[in-house]
Amino acid sequence: MSGMGLFHFDVGGYTTLPILNLVRTKELLLRSAEFAVFSNPIIRTHEGNKIHFIFATFEKPRSYNKTSKSFSGNQPAANHQVYTDTDTWQQFGRLTRMFVMLSNYTKSIVKENADTGIPLMRPLFLHYESDPQSFDFNYSFLYGRDLLVAPILSKDSVITQRIIIYWRLVVPL
Numbered sequence: 001m002s003g004m005g006l007f008h009f010d011v012g013g014y015t016t017l018p019i020l021n022l023v024r025t026k027e028l029l030l031r032s033a034e035f036a037v038f039s040n041p042i043i044r045t046h047e048g049n050k051i052h053f054i055f056a057t058f059e060k061p062r063s064y065n066k067t068s069k070s071f072s073g074n075q076p077a078a079n080h081q082v083y084t085d086t087d088t089w090q091q092f093g094r095l096t097r098m099f100v101m102l103s104n105y106t107k108s109i110v111k112e113n114a115d116t117g118i119p120l121m122r123p124l125f126l127h128y129e130s131d132p133q134s135f136d137f138n139y140s141f142l143y144g145r146d147l148l149v150a151p152i153l154s155k156d157s158v159i160t161q162r163i164i165i166y167w168r169l170v171v172p173l
Contacts, residue, residue, distance in 0.1 A: 005113040006120060011036050011045045012079070024079035030091055031152060037099045038149040039121055041106050045082060109144035120144060 012029035013022075029045075036043045082092040109120050118126070122142040124134035140150040 004119065005117060006040065006110065008040050008042045008044070009036070011043060014046050026080040026084070026088055027155065029080050029082070030088065030095075033092055033095045035151055037095050037102065038143045038147060041110055041120075043096065043099055105144060105146070112144070121149075124148075 009032070011032045012024040013032070033043065033045075080088065082088055106120075112118055113120060120143060122144070124137045124140065124142060125131075127142060127145055128134040139153060140148060143149050
């Protein structure tokens with residue numbers, strides 16, 4: 001198997017280009033936060049950055065605006081933030097609590113990655129190679145050996161069925 005054992009991304013994205021409609025929506029922020037909980041050991045957001053297109057080169061502005069207390073080009077108002085509304089704040093809080101609850105599990109699979117090279121995100125066939133259907137899951141994956149993750153990939157999707165997976169955590173007393 002080849003690939004990256006660990007990775008990280010900026011929850012909700014980083015670059016803001018309103019002219020190309022590249023702005024963070026509430027759904028994008030929360031769906032990517034959900035993905036981060038079950039895919040890597042770090043959750044990090046940005047308020048959003050704007051890159052100016054000048055003379056066919058990208059230039060990051062550096063001047064500081066004392067009124068808005070931000071660097072020019074930084075566009076928090078153009079992007080949905082974790083603090084934009086109460087619902088987002090509560091949902092993001094729930095996701096960060098899930099992330100914390102999984103921290104011991106995540107540490108164990110990060111160690112497994114360091115020791116064996118097996119990635120945190122795994123295709124189902126890695127652990128279920130005798131099941132031919134495990135090769136057909138192109139978008140679902142295992143987070144470690146024990147958690148099945150099935151991300152929602154379409155905008156405005158509504159979950160019509162919930163699958164609850166129980167697993168046992170062994171904690172030394």
